[in-house]
Amino acid sequence: MSAPSNRALFLAYLQIGLTGFGGVNAWARHMLVEKRGWLTEQEYAETLGIGQVLPGPNALNTAIGVGVRFGGAMGAMACALGLLAGPMLLLAGIAALYDAYGQLPLVRATLTGIAAAAAGMVLGTAIKMGVKLRPTLPLLAVGLAALALALLRAPLPFVVLGLAPFGLIAAWWAMQPRPGRR
Amino acid sequence: MSLLLQILLAFGTLSLLAIGGANAVLPEMHRLVVEVHGWMDDATFSQLFALAQAAPGPNILAASVMGWHVAGPSGMAMATIGMLLPAATLAFAMQGLTHRLRGNAWLKPAQFGLVPLAVGLIAGSGVIMAQAAGTNLLSFVIIAASTVFVWRTKYSPLWVLAGGGALGLLLL
Numbered sequence: 001m002s003a004p005s006n007r008a009l010f011l012a013y014l015q016i017g018l019t020g021f022g023g024v025n026a027w028a029r030h031m032l033v034e035k036r037g038w039l040t041e042q043e044y045a046e047t048l049g050i051g052q053v054l055p056g057p058n059a060l061n062t063a064i065g066v067g068v069r070f071g072g073a074m075g076a077m078a079c080a081l082g083l084l085a086g087p088m089l090l091l092a093g094i095a096a097l098y099d100a101y102g103q104l105p106l107v108r109a110t111l112t113g114i115a116a117a118a119a120g121m122v123l124g125t126a127i128k129m130g131v132k133l134r135p136t137l138p139l140l141a142v143g144l145a146a147l148a149l150a151l152l153r154a155p156l157p158f159v160v161l162g163l164a165p166f167g168l169i170a171a172w173w174a175m176q177p178r179p180g181r182r
Numbered sequence: 183m184s185l186l187l188q189i190l191l192a193f194g195t196l197s198l199l200a201i202g203g204a205n206a207v208l209p210e211m212h213r214l215v216v217e218v219h220g221w222m223d224d225a226t227f228s229q230l231f232a233l234a235q236a237a238p239g240p241n242i243l244a245a246s247v248m249g250w251h252v253a254g255p256s257g258m259a260m261a262t263i264g265m266l267l268p269a270a271t272l273a274f275a276m277q278g279l280t281h282r283l284r285g286n287a288w289l290k291p292a293q294f295g296l297v298p299l300a301v302g303l304i305a306g307s308g309v310i311m312a313q314a315a316g317t318n319l320l321s322f323v324i325i326a327a328s329t330v331f332v333w334r335t336k337y338s339p340l341w342v343l344a345g346g347g348a349l350g351l352l353l354l
Contacts, residue, residue: 017238017239018238019238024238024239024240049293050276051273052293053292053293053296054269054272054273054276055197055198055199055200055201055269055272056197056198056200056203056242056266056268056269056270056272056273057200057203057204057240057241057242057266057269058203059240060240060242060266060269060270060273061269061270061273064270064273064274064277065273065277068274068277069277073274076274076277080270083239083240084239084240084243084262084266086238086239087237087238087239087240087243088239088243088246088262090237090238090239091233091234091237091239091243091246091247091250091258092246092250092255092258094233094237094247095230095233095246095247095250095251095258096250098229098230098233098247098251099250099251102226102229106351109350109351109353109354110347110348110350110351111229111232111233111347111350112225112229112315112317112321112350112354113320113321113324113346113347113348113349113350113351113354114229114232114233114236114343114346114347114350115225115228115229115231115232115311115314115315115321115346116312116315116316116320116321116322116324116325116328116346116350117232117324117325117328117342117343117345117346117347118228118231118232118235118236118311118315118328118343118346119228119308119311119312119314119315119316119325119328120308120312120324120325120326120327120328120329120330120331120332120342120346121235121328121329121332121339121342121343122205122208122304122307122308122311123305123308123309123311123312123325123328123329123332123333124308124328124329124330124331124332124333124339125205125304125308125332125333125339126205126301126304126305126307126308127305127329127333128332128333129297129300129301129304130298130301130305131333133297133298133301135298139295139298140298142295142298142299142302143298143299143301143302143305144302145302146298146299146300146301146302146303146306147302147303147305147306147309149306150209150302150303150305150306150307150309150310151209151306151309151310153209153213153217155210155213156196156199156207156209156210156303157195157199159303160199160201160299163299164295164296164299167295167296167297167298167299168291168292168295168296169295170295170298171290171291171292171294171295172291172295174294175290175291175294
């Protein structure tokens with residue numbers, strides 16, 4: 001299969017961005033691996049894995065990775081702009097509507113309900129991820145320290161730079177093969 | 183310093199810290215936007231974040247909606263550029279490198295070791311959002327129900343947002 005053009009990349013990511021309700025990555029995998037066949041399952045997983053280590057939204061990082069692979073810098077631009085164009089337009093509309101009607105009592109009541117649900121959604125996501133991780137004791141300590149510092153409103157740069165080395169060491173230690181384990 | 187420049191800088195400092203996406207930087211975003219700059223109150227912050235969650239696209243675009251709320255379309259542009267450009271540039275610069283890093287002994291611990299940090303920050307975001315959104319008994323019921331739903335089921339979280347909105351409309 002020949003490499004997709006930048007135009008094809010842009011259009012594919014435009015579609016991914018607009019259909020990507022509740023998590024873009026599942027849609028991106030479906031489009032790139034199953035529908036278009038541009039990447040194998042393994043290639044997508046690797047690109048996504050790198051996107052998850054880097055800071056920033058991992059869907060955008062993955063889009064940049066896919067774009068670079070097929071079209072260099074222009075390809076990366078095509079994928080990134082495609083991914084963002086749809087949601088940005090929609091959000092501009094939402095923001096304008098919020099400013100115009102956000103204070104109406106019925107709108108406010110609905111939004112309060114949505115905000116409460118979103119708070120629960122974030123909490124549920126954290127619990128789900130934490131349980132799935134089944135962390136070793138040192139990794140759990142890193143997670144709890146991050147939680148505590150976030151609640152104390154410690155500035156994030158210090159939290160990340162301070163805890164990341166401990167996270168890496170704890171992960172490295174957890175991954176050492178040891179006699180008597182497993 | 184002009185407002186637009188302040189917006190650019192505020193979200194720009196968040197960009198490279200967003201390991202694991204928007205949820206991890208939410209406490210810092212709240213600290214900057216509500217507490218340091220006083221651009222909006224708690225309720226507005228949590229509502230704008232919820233709207234960005236409900237819309238398609240990366241959740242980090244909550245920054246864009248907040249930028250619009252503070253300074254209109256140009257505020258939205260500044261917030262989006264600040265939030266995305268540094269991380270996107272880094273992602274671009276790292277692509278050549280990561281191909282060589284593949285299979286490197288340190289990549290796996292790096293992936294694995296940052297996860298608990300991100301989960302801890304996401305949990306912190308959840309608590310801060312719950313503090314901001316929990317204004318009465320019904321909102322606490324919605325928060326609790328939504329937590330359990332997202333934790334225990336595999337259905338799309340959009341159902342929770344729709345359900346929360348409907349309950350708010352009917353009962354608040």
